[in-house]
Amino acid sequence: MHRNGPIALLFHTLVVGFVLAPLVVICLVAFTPANTLTLPTTHVSLRWFAAVFDHPDFVASFFNSLWVAATAATIAVVLAVAAGLALDRYDFRGRAALNALFLSPLMIPHLVLGVALLRLFALIGATGSLVWLTAGHIVVVTPYVLRLVLAALSGLDRSAEQAAVTLGASGWIVFRRITVPMILPGITGGWLLAFINSFDELTMSIFITSPATVTLPVRMYMYATESIDPMMAAVSALMIAVTAAAMLLLDRIFGLDKILVGQG
Amino acid sequence: MNSARASTTPWLLAAPGALLFTALVLVPLGLTLILSFHVYDAASGVKDETTLAHYIATLSDGYFLNIFWRTLRLAALTTLICALIGAPEAYILSRMREPWRSIFLLAIIGPLLVSVVVRAFGWSMLLGPTGLVNEAFRAFGPGTVKILYTETAIVIALVHVMLPFMVIPVWTSLQKLDPMVEAAAWTLGASRFTALRRVVLPQVTMGILSGSLVVFGLSASAFAIPALLGGRRLKMAATLVYDEYMHELNWPLGAAIAILVLIINLVIMLAYQRVVEARARRTLG
Amino acid sequence: MGFLSLDGLTKLYGDVAAVSDVHLSVAKGEFISLLGPSGCGKTTTLQMIAGLVEPTSGRIMLDGRDITHEKPDRRGLGIVFQSYALFPHMTVAQNVSFGLEMRKVPRAERDARVKQALVLVQLAALADRYPRQLSGGQRQRVAVARALVIDPPVLLLDEPLSNLDAKLREEMQFELRGIQQRIGTTTIMVTHDQGEALSMSDRVVVMEQGRIMQVDAPYRLYESPATPFISSFVGKMNRLPGVWGRSGFESNGRVLPCNGAGLTEGASAVLAIRPEKITLTSSGAGVLDGRVKARFFLGSAWFFTLETDAGLIGVSLPNAGEEPPREGDPVGLDWSKSSAKAAKPEGAQPA
Incomplete structure (x- = not known):
């Protein structure tokens, strides 16, 4: 392996600094004791974290986001495993179209999806319930799960399933005892990726949330357009913490670079 | 192996997802397309008559054209800067030793998973009149500069959000490159620069191209960054749609703009797929 | 009529015959090798016997029973796959036990038989390891134990030694043959390696382009090859x-x-x-x-x-x-x- 020269390393340092700067600043400002967006100079304070929990709307939004993300990710996994089996194992008329349909949310800007779902929900009177918001999130996150499930299925040694069959296992037992355990990393990785994407989603949600179903990113967006105080930094730091925890988990299970690079 | 044809099993497996996607992707898009042709009246709302007026207005009115032009210009600028930063960075990353390589790769692409609202907020703190950047400017010369709520702020934050989408495809194409080919070029008498230009660059061109298409498409439809860093006056296509829907309540006009954004995106994504397919064919053949 | 007999077995993929009109009669306890270059149809033949590929025409009889269209999970044959196809998420003992579980063998008997099978392949000490913790040769033994523990009437080996390095391959040849002779299971092995076929088998079946060219004891095959192709493929x-x-x-x-x-x-x-x-x-x-x-x-x-x-x-x-x-x-x-x-x-x- 060749070494990078000093210019390359300088460039690299600047890029990494650029990428991490806003996140680092958020995490520092979150601990400020002051009333303005300043870095803590004298001592660190948790008062703005405490302030977050004094805002019942933020707390409610956090639980909304949690519920939506966990439900959407779970249902997306079920749909994606079933669809993945169909797409990977069978050659049938309409397979390519089905594949395109399932991956289409990756090609449609979330803005457009939000506008389109707003129209549908308005026409059928579907508002005010987390169920509809979650349904929208399922559509957005399923493609991520499907890609990981398809990758896991195509990497699977089919002869292990054949071996199970020749040892006397029937179709359902093969699926439950052999196939699912073998693609489990893809399934858990897909669930986490779906969870994170749903938890962070703003652009589509902003169109289809109602006052009772506001998710955390939407709440933050609304708050940030009106006033900016260090509490935003504290909420942001909490979100970074949740994301980082999920990232570490993902990394353990699957290797984060594999998942993210696979995304491109 | 198991190419069971004319079987109902795959359809049964795919049916739940297919139904959901039809109901929540295809149907709403169709409804929105129809909506974009409906007459809107400020007093009585959406009417049953159809019209092309929204599309004509969008594509002829200077106000809208100005916003479209800004959207395309900023997206193009973001793409260019991402390519100029992302491609060399991916190359530098690929030449690092473990564990630094994995650590920095995660540092560069990990923020992809952090909510865009959070990142936009971080930049608004950095670029604001009392932010770190302006404090540095005050300390070292030019004094306070208005960055927040300018196009500069939008581009800086867009580059920050989009950079991973450039690094990833370039990194992927570099991974497929035999690390010894560069050394082979050196042994054949090529200078380091020549080796880079003649051997490495042609291999990653496709990665840069596909990264550029993704970055351009996502930038052109970005919402949170222009909304939070561009302020109320500097609108881009996505914030325009939001305003038409949420403030002006002119849904048909908003729908028409959204459809235009979708069409631009689909054209870009189809081009992207062509690129990916061409690359696949080249590596296979 | 032999213990296992193939009667005009044919497999077409479109217009291409992967296997055409194969007749073969295998006696009980015999070790047969299907030998030929890649694409000669030997693996397809094995897969048809295993039930993993549906024959286009012909019949497969096992101990007087027509199994041509029987489901693979009902045939009860033991198969060792080229990739070994071990279940990566199960321990060695769980891998071996799987077939007995499917047969609803009671727990105590299952444990005893698993242990017996692992002793047979000299892996009793590694029962609680996972496949990824084993060497290539050990994985091979697990695959053999897993196939044999269900007492199959016929053992099918698909290129069982091709993933091993040269020295191990030679050792495993003798060991596999030794195990087979001890328990007397009728065995069919697919291989492209003539040395393997000659050293292990009672009879060798040479295949070329989907057809059987010669069936003979290894010594006679070597000394009187039926065609120039066989004479240069074998030795x-x-x-x-x-x-x-x-x-x-x-x-x-x-x-x-x-x-x-x-x-x-x-x-x-x-x-x-x-x-x-x-x-x-x-x-x-x-x-x-x-x-x-x-x-x-x-x-x-x-x-x-x-x-x-x-x-x-x-x-x-x-x-x-x-x-x-x-x-x-x-x-x-x-x-x-x-x-x-x-x-x-x-x-x-x-x-």
Whole structure:
């Protein structure tokens, strides 16, 4: 392996600094004791974290986001495993179209999806319930799960399933005892990726949330357009913490670079 | 192996997802397309008559054209800067030793998973009149500069959000490159620069191209960054749609703009797929 | 009728016959090898017996029962896959136990039989390991134990040794054969390695382009190959062009000793002789003179390429511990009449 020269390393340092700067600043400002967006100079304070929990709307939004993300990710996994089996194992008329349909949310800007779902929900009177918001999130996150499930299925040694069959296992037992355990990393990785994407989603949600179903990113967006105080930094730091925890988990299970690079 | 044809099993497996996607992707898009042709009246709302007026207005009115032009210009600028930063960075990353390589790769692409609202907020703190950047400017010369709520702020934050989408495809194409080919070029008498230009660059061109298409498409439809860093006056296509829907309540006009954004995106994504397919064919053949 | 019999077994993929009209009868306890180059249909044949591929036509009978269309999970055959196909998320013991679980064997009996099977393949100490913690040879043994524990009437081995390195492969050949002889399970092995087929089997089935070319005991297959293809696929064979003259086979006016049958005088002929049937003597003392073009040391033997009037001839000599002729040395070649055979030149079979 060749070494990078000093210019390359300088460039690299600047890029990494650029990428991490806003996140680092958020995490520092979150601990400020002051009333303005300043870095803590004298001592660190948790008062703005405490302030977050004094805002019942933020707390409610956090639980909304949690519920939506966990439900959407779970249902997306079920749909994606079933669809993945169909797409990977069978050659049938309409397979390519089905594949395109399932991956289409990756090609449609979330803005457009939000506008389109707003129209549908308005026409059928579907508002005010987390169920509809979650349904929208399922559509957005399923493609991520499907890609990981398809990758896991195509990497699977089919002869292990054949071996199970020749040892006397029937179709359902093969699926439950052999196939699912073998693609489990893809399934858990897909669930986490779906969870994170749903938890962070703003652009589509902003169109289809109602006052009772506001998710955390939407709440933050609304708050940030009106006033900016260090509490935003504290909420942001909490979100970074949740994301980082999920990232570490993902990394353990699957290797984060594999998942993210696979995304491109 | 198991190419069971004319079987109902795959359809049964795919049916739940297919139904959901039809109901929540295809149907709403169709409804929105129809909506974009409906007459809107400020007093009585959406009417049953159809019209092309929204599309004509969008594509002829200077106000809208100005916003479209800004959207395309900023997206193009973001793409260019991402390519100029992302491609060399991916190359530098690929030449690092473990564990630094994995650590920095995660540092560069990990923020992809952090909510865009959070990142936009971080930049608004950095670029604001009392932010770190302006404090540095005050300390070292030019004094306070208005960055927040300018196009500069939008581009800086867009580059920050989009950079991973450039690094990833370039990194992927570099991974497929035999690390010894560069050394082979050196042994054949090529200078380091020549080796880079003649051997490495042609291999990653496709990665840069596909990264550029993704970055351009996502930038052109970005919402949170222009909304939070561009302020109320500097609108881009996505914030325009939001305003038409949420403030002006002119849904048909908003729908028409959204459809235009979708069409631009689909054209870009189809081009992207062509690129990916061409690359696949080249590596296979 | 044998214990397992294939009756006109055929598999078409579109218009292409992967296997055509295969007839084979296997006796109980026999070890049979299906030998051939890749694409010859041997693996497809095995998969049809296993039930993983549906035959286009023909019949498979097992112990008097027609199993042609029986589901693979009902056949009860033991199969060792080329990739071993171990279940990565199960321990060695759980892998071996899986087939017994499917048969609803009670827990206590299951444990006893798993243990017995692991002892058979000398893996009792590794029962709680996961496949990724095992070496290639150990994984192979797990696969064998897993296939044998269910007491299959027939054991099917799909290129079982191809993922092992050379030394291990040789050891496993003897071990597999030893296990098979001890428990007496009827076994069918697919291989492209002629050494494996010859050393392990009671009978070898040579296949080419979806058809059976010859079925014979290893020794007879080697000594009397039915076609030129087999003679060069199984072992090495020198092939010298010439004519059948009044006094026998002639090449460049020189008469070479050999047996010939069914040849008419004046017709062109090919003399076939294996490299190890030829000995080297001093120049002029043998049936043919030559010059050493190249020599290769193989450890237990030397292999020579000799330039002669009859063409290039390969000769294999056991290593007697002394240095044999060098490149460029003149030598004489000698062989007995019975070890060479002349025949009509056949088609365009490449040697």
